[in-house]
Amino acid sequence: MRGRSISGKRSIVVTHFVSLWCRSLRWRTIELVSAICQEISRMSRNIPPLNAIKAFESAGRLGNLSGAAIELGVTHGAVSRQIAILEEWLGVRLFAKSGRGVALTAEGRDFLAETTKLMDGLSIATDNLIKQDRPLLLRVNAPQTFAMRWLIPRLPAFSALHPNVEVRLAASIQPVETITDPFDVAIRRGSISAASTPFLAETCIPVASPSLLARQPVEEVRDFEAHTLLHAESVAHLWLDWLKLAGCPGLRGRAQLRFEPLYHSLQAAIDGVGIAMGPSALVAADIAAGRLVPLFPAIPLAMNDFHLLIVPGRDPGRNRQMFRRWIEEEGARND
Known part of the structure; x- marks a missing residue:
């Protein structure tokens, strides 16, 4: 019994020693990983946010924030925010107000020269990487x-x-x-x-389907009073402008139908629902195919x-x- 008791105590001592050793090893491992991460952090490049760099470089090169917004496909406000982020990161002003716009500061001009050089280098590297046989x-x-x-x-x-x-x-x-x-x-x-x-x-004139005109012909502008006029909200002024040009500014059709996009009103005209205003380039194929008939082509409304x-x-x-x-x-x- 005594020998068994001594053996048990030894087992407990060994287990405790192993536990302490494992715990010490775990902490040493954690300390080692932490030291490695800190070293990596110290070795990391000191690079500002790339989106901010892109916004600054574009605005500086083009001379204004609006041009940078168009080039980058973002809003004017988004460019302004990215430049503010970069200035805060660097701790210097890169742009200063100049009249109604902005101008580069001395620090901004120096920084722009380097960032443009780097962005051009990145662009060239990208072009070299993307082979010419790719779309x-x-x-x-x-x-x-x-x-x-x-x-x-x-x-x-x-x-x-x-x-x-x-x-x-x-x-x-x-x-x-x-x-x-x-x-x-x-x-x-x-x-x-x-x-x-x-x-x-482009110019614009009324258009209608052959089937609608066969049922209810249009010989003069006043005949529109017996028809449904089709409007597109995206170009809501077309009917008003054309009727004024045709000398009938107060004319109203038998009914009015309004659509949001222009192509809905043109499709409704093709389907014989009513008469629409047809921009010449956008209805040329339908007129050539006989799906639409131009009305009063001698009174074209000028368009942008x-x-x-x-x-x-x-x-x-x-x-x-x-x-x-x-x-x-x-x-x-x-x-």
Whole structure:
């Protein structure tokens, strides 16, 4: 019994010793990992947030925050916030107010020279990495009706000419400076900015389906009083402007139907629901196919041209330039 008791005590002592040893080893391991992490932290590059760098470099290179917002596909406020973050991180002012805009400080000019050099180097490295046989991405932002009725039917021709360019089309009519998703080319009716170029001229006249006119002919403008007039809220002024031009400013149809997008009112006209205002370029295919009939073509209402804007950057990009040349040729062919 005594021997068994001594053996048990030894076992307890050994177990306790092993436990203390393991606990000591665990703490030493934790201390070692902590020391390694601290060393890595000390060795890390002292680099500000990259989004802030991009915003500063773009604004400094272009000379204003609005241009940077368009280039980066973000809002003016987002660029301003990123620059504020960078200034706080660096502890120096990079921009100072100058009239209604901003100007680089001396520190900002020095920092811009280095950041532009680094961003250009990164751009070159990226271009070298992306082989020429990979698709070139082209992001186009355009109004929905224009995209559906004019651009999309023509895109196969562009793809046949430039099979290595991948077009990604997004539909929007919001001002380009408020678009949050990145884009390379923007298309809008009317001038977008001093840098945008017109490529497609248009006029507007009433249009209706042959079946509707067979049931209820239109010989003069006053005949519209017996018809349903179709309106698009995105261009709500078209009927008012055209009726005034035609000398019947107070005319109202038998009924009014209103749609949000223009293409809904045009589709309703094709379906024989009523008479719509048809922008010439957007209804040309339907008129040629006999789906719509132009009414009073001798009284065309002038409209703003469609404009194209290439997002400003270091390099216009050969895919963007190819698209601009192509769409200008298509627009001229439409005249």
